[in-house]
Amino acid sequence: xxxxxxxxxxxxxxxxxxxxxxxxxxxxxxxxxxxxxxxxxxxxxxxxxxxxxxxxxxxxxxxxxxxxxxxxxxxxxxxxxxxxxxxxxxxxxxxxxxxxxxxxxxxxxxxxxxxxxxxxxxxxxxxxxxxxxxxxxxxxxxxxxxxxxxxxxxxxxxxxxxxxxxxxxxxxxxxxxxxxxxxxxxxxxxxxxxxxxxxxxxxxxxxxxxxxxxxxxxxxxxxxxxxxxxxxxxxxxxxxxxxxxxxxxxxxxxxxxxxxxxxxxxxxxxxxxxxxxxx
Amino acid sequence: xxxxxxxxxxxxxxxxxxxxxxxxxxxxxxxxxxxxxxxxxxxxxxxxxxxxxxxxxxxxxxxxxxxxxxxxxxxxxxxxxxxxxxxxxxxxxxxxxxxxxxxxxxxxxxxxxxxxxxxxxxxxxxxxxxxxxxxxxxxxxxxxxxxxxxxxxxxxxxxxxxxxxxxxxxxxxxxxxxxxxxxxxxxxxxxxxxxxxxxxxxxxxxxxxxxxxxxxxxxxxxxxxxxxxxxxxxxxxxxxxxxxxxxxxxxxxxxxxxxxxxxxxxxxxxxxxxxxxxxxxxxxxxxxxxxxxxxxxxxxxxxxxxxxxxxxxxxxxxxxxxxxxxxxxxxx
Numbered sequence: 001x002x003x004x005x006x007x008x009x010x011x012x013x014x015x016x017x018x019x020x021x022x023x024x025x026x027x028x029x030x031x032x033x034x035x036x037x038x039x040x041x042x043x044x045x046x047x048x049x050x051x052x053x054x055x056x057x058x059x060x061x062x063x064x065x066x067x068x069x070x071x072x073x074x075x076x077x078x079x080x081x082x083x084x085x086x087x088x089x090x091x092x093x094x095x096x097x098x099x100x101x102x103x104x105x106x107x108x109x110x111x112x113x114x115x116x117x118x119x120x121x122x123x124x125x126x127x128x129x130x131x132x133x134x135x136x137x138x139x140x141x142x143x144x145x146x147x148x149x150x151x152x153x154x155x156x157x158x159x160x161x162x163x164x165x166x167x168x169x170x171x172x173x174x175x176x177x178x179x180x181x182x183x184x185x186x187x188x189x190x191x192x193x194x195x196x197x198x199x200x201x202x203x204x205x206x207x208x209x210x211x212x213x214x215x216x217x218x219x220x221x222x223x224x225x226x227x228x229x230x231x232x233x234x235x236x237x238x239x240x241x242x243x244x245x246x247x248x249x250x251x252x253x254x255x256x257x258x259x260x261x262x263x264x265x266x267x268x269x270x271x272x273x274x275x276x277x278x279x
Numbered sequence: 280x281x282x283x284x285x286x287x288x289x290x291x292x293x294x295x296x297x298x299x300x301x302x303x304x305x306x307x308x309x310x311x312x313x314x315x316x317x318x319x320x321x322x323x324x325x326x327x328x329x330x331x332x333x334x335x336x337x338x339x340x341x342x343x344x345x346x347x348x349x350x351x352x353x354x355x356x357x358x359x360x361x362x363x364x365x366x367x368x369x370x371x372x373x374x375x376x377x378x379x380x381x382x383x384x385x386x387x388x389x390x391x392x393x394x395x396x397x398x399x400x401x402x403x404x405x406x407x408x409x410x411x412x413x414x415x416x417x418x419x420x421x422x423x424x425x426x427x428x429x430x431x432x433x434x435x436x437x438x439x440x441x442x443x444x445x446x447x448x449x450x451x452x453x454x455x456x457x458x459x460x461x462x463x464x465x466x467x468x469x470x471x472x473x474x475x476x477x478x479x480x481x482x483x484x485x486x487x488x489x490x491x492x493x494x495x496x497x498x499x500x501x502x503x504x505x506x507x508x509x510x511x512x513x514x515x516x517x518x519x520x521x522x523x524x525x526x527x528x529x530x531x532x533x534x535x536x537x538x539x540x541x542x543x544x545x546x547x548x549x550x551x552x553x554x555x556x557x558x559x560x561x562x563x564x565x566x567x568x569x570x571x572x573x574x575x576x577x578x579x580x581x582x583x584x585x586x587x588x589x590x591x592x593x594x595x596x597x598x599x600x601x602x603x604x605x606x607x608x609x610x611x
Contacts, residue, residue, distance in 0.1 A: 016403055020414045023400060027417055027475070030436050037435070087331075095328035098321055110325070117336055119584040121536035123557040124577040127564045128342035129335065131353060151335035154328055183320045212425035214539040219565060230427035234543055237431045244435050251432050255424055262423040266416065269423070273480065274487035 031255070038249030045244055060249035070253060072225065073232040077257075080145050080217075080228060081210040087150040088206050089199060092157035097187050099158065100165035101173070111162075117155035122215050125152075130219050144220040145228075149210050157202045160275055164198035165191065201272035204265045211258060229254045340581065346574040353570035365575035375576065378556045382534050385470055385555075389530045393474045394481055394523070401485035402511070415486070419479035426476065430543035433472045434459070459545055462552035469553050473540055477533070481526050488522035489515070524595050528588070535584050556580050 029050075037045055038060050039053040048054070064070045099111055129148055130139075138144035168191065176186045192199070214230040221227055227235065236250045262269065347365050349357035369375045400418065404411055421429065437458055458468040492515060500510040538557035541547060547554030547562070556576060564573030 013408065016406060016408055017410075019400075019403060020408070020410075024414060024417050027421060027479075030432060030475075033436060034432055091327040091331055094324040098324045102317070102321060104321060110329075113337075114328075114332065116585065116588075117332065119532070119581065119588050120336055120340065121532075121557070121580060121584065123536055123538055123560055124343060124581040125336065125339035127353070127560075127570055127574055127577060128339035128346065130565075131570075132335075132339060132342070147331065148335045151331040154332050154336075158328065183317075187324075208423055212423075212427075214425065214427045214542075215561075230425045230539075233431055234427050237434070237543075244438055247431065248435055251428055251435070254428055258423045258425070258428075259420065262420060266419075270419070270483055270487070274484060 031252075034248045034252045034255075037245055038252050040245050042243065042245055057245075060246045061253065063246075064250055064253055069232070070250070073227050073229045073254075074257065076142070076226055077211055077228040077230075080142055080149070081207045083142070084146040084149040084153065084210050085203050085206040087146065088153040088157050089203055091150065092154050092202070093161055093192065093195075093199070094187075095154070096158045096161035096165055097191060100162045114155045114158050117152070118159075120152065122152060122213075126215055126219060129216075133220060139220055140223040140226055141220075142226060145213070145216050148216060149213060153206050153209060157206065160202050160205075160272065161195065161198055163275070164195055168194055197268075197271075200265075201268045201275065204268040205272040207261070207265075208258075208269060211261075229257075340578075343574040343581075344578050346571055347578050349571045350569075351571040351574075352568040353564070354568075357571065359571075361571070365572045366579070368572060369575055369579060374551050374554060375556070375559055377551055378554055378559055381466055381553070382537075382555060384466060385473070385534045385537070386531050388467075388470045389474070389534065390527065392470075393478050394526055394530065396474075397478045397481035397526075398485050398519075398523070400478075401482045401489055402515075404482070404486055405489045415483075419483050421476045422480045422483075424476065426539035427543050429472060429476045430540045433475070434544055437468070459553075460549055462549050465545055465549065465553040469541055469544060472544065473537070476540075481530075484522055484526055485519065488519050492518050524591075528591055528595075531587060532584055535580055535587075 033050060036051075036053055037049070039056045039058060040048075041057055044053060095114075099107060125148075133139055133144045133148075136144075138147075172190065172194075173186055176190045181189065212230065213228075214234070217226075217228045217231050218234075221231065224235075233250055233254050237247050240246050346357050348360060348362060350359040350361050350365075351357035404415055404418075408414075458464045496518070497510045497514045500514045501507065505513070534555075536557060537555045538561065541553055541555050541558050542561070545553045547558040557580065560573045560576040560580070562573075563569045563576065
């Protein structure tokens with residue numbers, strides 16, 4: 001009796017594992033193909049797309065890592081991601097504080113306005129933004145990407161933070177006020193420290209969004225020295241159409257920082273995504 | 280334009296704190312203890328977000344809607360007013376009509392392939408399984424890769440004569456090198472790449488929702504003699520309803536905005552067969568300098584998103600998120 005139950009359970013778990021491995025393979029194999037492909041040359045790629053490189057040719061990777069262009073793009077991506085995240089989180093935290101803890105005429109209107117902002121695709125605003133930035137002389141200036149990205153990140157960031165700020169009991173605020181905190185003191189010394197997990201979550205979301213943004217840097221930066229990684233990868237592909245292995249190496253290297261960040265911040269990212277949907 | 284009665288004159292004279300309130304205002308504001316300098320605090324805290332948002336999100340939308348009424352090349356000021364001609368032109372243009380159709384196909388594919396697959400996997404990962412955390416980590420990983428990186432990778436995976444695609448196709452005795460070059464297959468190929476990147480997101484959302492459902496519920500159903508499938512169908516699935524509806528919503532909005540992936544993989548080709556609204560807009564706006572026409576397309580995209588969102592909010596989500604977009608009350 002127990003033996004059959006046991007066997008049924010084992011078969012079932014085996015099937016589950018097989019399904020998981022199959023799906024996992026769909027994800028891992030293309031990336032693995034890229035990693036190995038970077039160590040091959042085109043001849044090897046066509047005769048032996050999936051096998052181990054023979055011989056291993058690290059030159060594709062080392063060329064990219066020693067050229068400086070890749071590092072500059074990485075730096076640009078990093079600068080833009082960190083700056084726009086700092087701006088969006090600061091501005092959204094202040095607004096969310098007011099939306100969460102104050103009643104005033106017009107609040108619902110403003111909250112709705114920001115919520116509608118969730119519907120604005122970059123594509124809708126990109127043309128007038130381009131004209132506007134050109135008028136302001138912000139083309140080929142990192143601010144031309146940082147500020148619009150921060151602005152577009154406001155809706156989701158405000159929504160998540162507002163939800164969190166509302167969970168903090170009024171008693172906490174009353175106690176702080178009794179202890180002589182003004183509104184600003186309460187926000188700065190009590191609310192923000194309490195909201196650390198929520199702040200981490202929205203920061204991670206903002207970093208990932210900024211890191212992967214393509215359309216805006218594509219139109220704002222004509223000067224190659226400001227290119228971010230996505231723009232760089234795409235340009236590299238255009239430049240070396242015939243050299244698949246070399247482009248694979250570039251793609252793989254540009255994935256490394258994103259995957260590294262994911263390994264570190266996976267919990268916040270998932271928390272942020274699921275949290276924003278619950279909103 | 281009335282200020283809350285408790286407001287001492289704002290130091291900033293910021294109009295942000297008193298926009299006309301079309302919605303129901305909060306009723307509980309009069310007769311509360313006035314705070315010192317409350318209006319000032321409001322203005323101070325709201326200003327950065329409002330300035331950024333009005334200047335860089337709202338203003339561009341307004342400019343785009345204005346520009347969409349002109350024949351304009353993007354230089355100087357729009358002067359050649361043509362009314363709604365850009366809009367009628369869009370709806371007569373076979374490419375743009377094709378964009379709408381292709382968007383519809385992509386949404387449909389997502390509904391019948393991507394979301395069910397994500398749901399099934401989420402249920403699977405909800406079982407006790409050794410290495411569950413590792414599987415979850417891997418399935419979700421593509422979400423953090425940029426669409427561009429993903430697109431370039433798959434472009435190479437399917438590149439003729441030296442890709443992984445060929446190796447797989449040889450098995451299937453098909454011709455993988457041409458999936459992105461064949462008008463009949465290109466849209467499906469794009470869809471597969473999009474799904475590769477995003478299905479982990481939906482799986483994650485379903486999984487989180489599933490773990491929020493008390494175990495006792497489905498267990499009780501099974502105890503009462505329901506099969507595992509019946510328990511899922513009649514207990515779990517209805518409880519996942521809100522998340523499923525939100526996922527459908529995200530999927531539709533995402534499809535309306537799809538640009539990066541298509542631009543890098545195919546530029547919308549061959550012969551427009553993988554083109555999306557955003558690609559058409561980019562093409563006209565940044566390549567042919569028909570900024571008026573491109574603006575009209577971007578406004579149509581916006582209106583589609585907005586109308587869909589409002590309709591969805593009213594009809595579909597009403598039961599789930601009574602007031603997610605406008606949180607009434609709950610003031611402090």
